[in-house]
Amino acid sequence: MKDEGYIKNFNTRRHGRFASRRYKQWWYFEGLDPENSIYYVFLALKGFPKSYVSTKIIDYKNNNRWTEDYLTKFEAKPGNKVDVFAIGKWGSMKFNGKAEENWKIQVKTKEIEAEFIQKPLVPIHRNRLYTKNINYYITQFIHNEMSGVLTITDSQMKIKGHGYCEHNWGVQPGHSTTHWLHFWSPNIVGIVMDCRYDAGIAHNYNYFWYKNRGFYLPSPSNFHYDPEKPMEPFLIQSPDLELTAFPIYTHFTRKKIWPLLDIDYQEILLNIKGWVYFRGEEIKINGIGKIDHNFNKW
Known part of the structure; x- marks a missing residue:
């Protein structure tokens, strides 16, 4: 498919004069298996002056996580398909x-x-998003069928469940604050950002x-989230939307x-x-999903 x-x-x-330093491009795959309580993210990001890959596995039932982040070069070919490959001493x-x-x-x-x-x-x-200093493209597949095999320290399991992926690129802001929810449920899937x-x-x-159709509702939505009480339920509201989030796992990282x-x-x-x-x-x-609450400087 195009792009x-x-x-x-x-x-x-x-x-802007130094806008090339804010140009970034990345590919991101995410999966969630409710039966095995496994969540994963794999990311490959090209930026200035370095590129970066990240892996994350969370066993949210047993409160275990495995994360690895590396500055590394990787190849990404143009065309109408994803073709990304990174290799180094890390793997x-x-x-x-x-x-x-x-x-x-x-x-x-x-x-x-x-x-x-x-x-x-x-x-x-x-x-x-297109402004004087920002030109940022988002392409998302918000509901994927996902399956495969995961091995952690010689323990192997078959994974099956919900998937999500995106390819984004453009001149990014230097700073951002974000509330980003995406969820899967039997009859409807969505993103609230x-x-x-x-x-x-x-x-x-x-x-x-x-x-069998996509639609928008008025935004923004108000996230009644308190970072000091990350495991407490909270509301997400807009004129045509009211959701209650019930956290099952939370983790704070200063990366x-x-x-x-x-x-x-x-x-x-x-x-x-x-x-x-x-x-x-x-x-x-x-349904089930994930919220990112973050402050970025990049």
């Missing part, structure tokens, strides 16, 4: 495939070995897929990878219940 591969020849000059990471078929994710490090397949169940969602970039520039949307990024990052895995109201219909939600 899955590496985007080259991007014009950064019109967005290897490979993303390959296209939306018309599926994506194959292969990761091997000192701690983990993973091989997953993700296949989209709904069409691509596209979004963009509220970001503030640099000097308060807003980027928000509420996007859902329901009964500093010089010279690429400096992030205060709170991740919350949660059960989500509530409703959205669209064209006269109240759509009930009872």
